[in-house]
Amino acid sequence: MTAPPALLLRDLRKSYKDVRAVDGLDLEVQPGECFGLLGPNGAGKTTTLEICEGLKPADSGEVTLLGLRWDRDAKALRRRIGVSLQETQFSEKLTVEETIAMFRSFYSRGETVAAVLGQVQLTEKRAARVGQLSGGQKQRLAIACALVGEPELLFLDEPTTGLDPQSRRQLWELIGGFKASGRTVIITTHYMDEAERLCDRVAVVDHGRIIALGTPRELIASLGAEQVVELTLESAAADLPGRCASIPGVLGVKQHDAVLTLRVARLHETLPRVLEALRQNGAAVAELRTHAPTLEDVFVALTGRYLRDE
Amino acid sequence: MSERRGFRPALRALILVRLREFFREPEAVFWVYIFPILLATGLGIAFRNQPPERIRIGWGEWGPPADSILRALSADSALDVVRFTDSTSSALALRNGRVALVAIPAGDGVHYRYDDTRPEAAPARLRVDNAVQRAAGRSDPVATSNEIVREKGSRYIDFLLPGLLGMNLMGSGIWGTGFAIVDARKKKLLKRLVATPMSRADYLASFPLAQLLLLGLEVGTILAFGVIAFGVPVRGSLASLTVVCVTGSLAFGAMGLMAAARPTTIEGISGLANLMMLPMWVLSGVFFSSARFPELVQPVIKALPLTAVVDSLRAIMLEGATLPQVAGKLTVLLVWMVVAFAVALKSFRWQ
Numbered sequence: 001m002t003a004p005p006a007l008l009l010r011d012l013r014k015s016y017k018d019v020r021a022v023d024g025l026d027l028e029v030q031p032g033e034c035f036g037l038l039g040p041n042g043a044g045k046t047t048t049l050e051i052c053e054g055l056k057p058a059d060s061g062e063v064t065l066l067g068l069r070w071d072r073d074a075k076a077l078r079r080r081i082g083v084s085l086q087e088t089q090f091s092e093k094l095t096v097e098e099t100i101a102m103f104r105s106f107y108s109r110g111e112t113v114a115a116v117l118g119q120v121q122l123t124e125k126r127a128a129r130v131g132q133l134s135g136g137q138k139q140r141l142a143i144a145c146a147l148v149g150e151p152e153l154l155f156l157d158e159p160t161t162g163l164d165p166q167s168r169r170q171l172w173e174l175i176g177g178f179k180a181s182g183r184t185v186i187i188t189t190h191y192m193d194e195a196e197r198l199c200d201r202v203a204v205v206d207h208g209r210i211i212a213l214g215t216p217r218e219l220i221a222s223l224g225a226e227q228v229v230e231l232t233l234e235s236a237a238a239d240l241p242g243r244c245a246s247i248p249g250v251l252g253v254k255q256h257d258a259v260l261t262l263r264v265a266r267l268h269e270t271l272p273r274v275l276e277a278l279r280q281n282g283a284a285v286a287e288l289r290t291h292a293p294t295l296e297d298v299f300v301a302l303t304g305r306y307l308r309d310e
Numbered sequence: 311m312s313e314r315r316g317f318r319p320a321l322r323a324l325i326l327v328r329l330r331e332f333f334r335e336p337e338a339v340f341w342v343y344i345f346p347i348l349l350a351t352g353l354g355i356a357f358r359n360q361p362p363e364r365i366r367i368g369w370g371e372w373g374p375p376a377d378s379i380l381r382a383l384s385a386d387s388a389l390d391v392v393r394f395t396d397s398t399s400s401a402l403a404l405r406n407g408r409v410a411l412v413a414i415p416a417g418d419g420v421h422y423r424y425d426d427t428r429p430e431a432a433p434a435r436l437r438v439d440n441a442v443q444r445a446a447g448r449s450d451p452v453a454t455s456n457e458i459v460r461e462k463g464s465r466y467i468d469f470l471l472p473g474l475l476g477m478n479l480m481g482s483g484i485w486g487t488g489f490a491i492v493d494a495r496k497k498k499l500l501k502r503l504v505a506t507p508m509s510r511a512d513y514l515a516s517f518p519l520a521q522l523l524l525l526g527l528e529v530g531t532i533l534a535f536g537v538i539a540f541g542v543p544v545r546g547s548l549a550s551l552t553v554v555c556v557t558g559s560l561a562f563g564a565m566g567l568m569a570a571a572r573p574t575t576i577e578g579i580s581g582l583a584n585l586m587m588l589p590m591w592v593l594s595g596v597f598f599s600s601a602r603f604p605e606l607v608q609p610v611i612k613a614l615p616l617t618a619v620v621d622s623l624r625a626i627m628l629e630g631a632t633l634p635q636v637a638g639k640l641t642v643l644l645v646w647m648v649v650a651f652a653v654a655l656k657s658f659r660w661q
Contacts, residue, residue, distance in 0.1 A: 055501060055504070055661060083505040085498060088497065088499060088502040089497035089498065090497075091494075093331045094331070098330065102327050105322070105323030107506070
């Protein structure tokens with residue numbers, strides 16, 4: 001018999017008053033995977049995660065973790081999962097070591113406090129009060145508290161939001177290390193670069209539904225584009241997307257205020273045609289950038305919106 | 311596999327966290343240990359026992375001369391006679407309380423002017439009239455004698471100290487517990503904790519249990535101060551005193567859990583805790599005897615947990631009462647404890 005999926009969601013639904021936060025979500029995550037839920041704020045990622053963590057009941061649908069269910073096996077589940085929530089503030093009066101030791105006391109088995117301190121690189125800060133830590137250090141403490149029970153399944157809700165680039169890279173290494181030990185990680189983020197870097201597979205979530213699912217490479221390849229061209233115009237001109245769409249080599253066009261985003265093949269041949277078309281239509285280009293497509297472009301192509309706008 | 315970790319490691323860890331959080335909060339330490347001592351010192355000095363006060367009375371000089379009566383009044387050691395030359399100034403002194411009564415000679419008698427709603431007026435009237443009648447030759451048919459007894463335990467500080475002890479138990483139980491829990495809920499720490507295998511009962515129990523550990527220090531400090539600085543008597547047994555303090559602390563701790571069961575903001579718990587504590591500050595006889603309130607509300611006052619604690623402590627410390635003698639009050643506390651804990655468990659908002 002093979003191991004049950006680390007996480008199995010079937011037609012999950014949850015509403016708050018008149019808002020459908022989760023609107024029929026299906027998902028299967030295999031043991032050992034690092035799985036990312038991507039989407040803008042308010043897409044329903046946190047609600048989905050909190051239902052999985054047993055913190056909120058679903059209105060309907062099926063939730064199975066490691067073959068167990070919250071209504072029957074809550075105690076066993078809490079021992080086997082690790083959780084880092086958005087915006088948990090630990091007691092500022094306690095030291096780093098004391099905080100981890102408190103969490104350690106809740107588990108009958110797990111890592112030693114010293115080992116976890118080493119994993120999250122807080123050994124030097126172990127005697128510091130939580131109130132004196134930087135944002136990145138606080139996040140590493142939160143993950144230390146999630147790791148101390150040696151979980152098989154780790155939930156991280158936006159672990160790097162608001163952190164500086166260096167702290168984000170430190171956290172990525174930490175999560176990469178956990179993944180390398182063969183355990184399952186489920187992470188939410190609205191940073192597409194984070195998902196590309198960390199996740200084996202991602203689901204793009206919008207309005208409580210999954211609108212795309214696959215490996216980052218698959219999702220990007222689904223755009224069929226070799227390059228993405230972003231043009232900032234000096235003034236918005238009428239019907240530019242329509243005109244550009246008919247240019248050979250242009251696979252897709254989106255306009256957002258004065259920014260025109262084109263997905264193109266054979267950049268060296270297509271770009272001159274695009275610039276020529278713009279010139280003929282009297283649209284002056286203020287700025288031009290091209291880059292290889294990312295998950296961000298997948299989200300734009302699927303929803304017509306940018307992640308950061310939300 | 312699981313290692314040996316002793317008895318209830320999570321509960322012990324949570325209690326340790328409570329104690330650390332308390333001692334690392336300088337303000338909490340001030341309010342629990344320093345403030346009651348400052349208060350006791352201030353009030354103890356303000357209300358220290360002084361030689362018996364003399365009664366100030368007025369003498370109306372505008373009446374016909376009555377030197378023998380004036381001499382008799384001046385000779386009474388309990389009276390302090392102020393002379394007035396006109397009726398208006400004497401009326402003013404009477405109105406603003408400078409004198410308790412004005413005696414005015416009138417023909418062959420004396421006329422007393424006083425406000426009968428003032429507590430000092432009646433003894434003044436009695437004392438003055440006695441002096442006047444004796445000076446005129448009245449002889450008392452019954453021989454009486456006086457024996458003055460000034461005993462420790464009847465001073466204001468003796469009355470106040472058990473009150474302060476009770477008030478402190480209430481403050482640290484209700485406010486200490488309530489604030490810490492709502493703060494954890496506001497910071498989403500409570501939500502994080504329930505995502506672990508932590509037993510919720512352990513979490514709730516850690517508050518009153520940590521309170522009990524602090525209790526010895528808290529009660530001990532105030533009590534030792536009272537005994538050493540003011541010679542406050544402790545006539546009952548320390549064991550009885552301990553039982554009352556422990557029961558009271560648990561009852562207030564349960565009320566703190568009840569107050570903290572729902573609020574999500576510090577403003578919310580502040581309002582609720584004050585709503586609970588204010589009636590007890592006023593009614594439960596911390597600073598003055600609750601017997602002064604009307605008979606009608608006495609059953610309500612007696613049912614308040616602070617009244618039960620303060621009255622029991624006074625009975626044990628000042629009258630040497632034993633536990634069976636305060637059993638009724640302890641029952642009141644146990645009922646509060648059980649009911650408040652049940653309400654807290656039933657309505658507690660973990661997320």
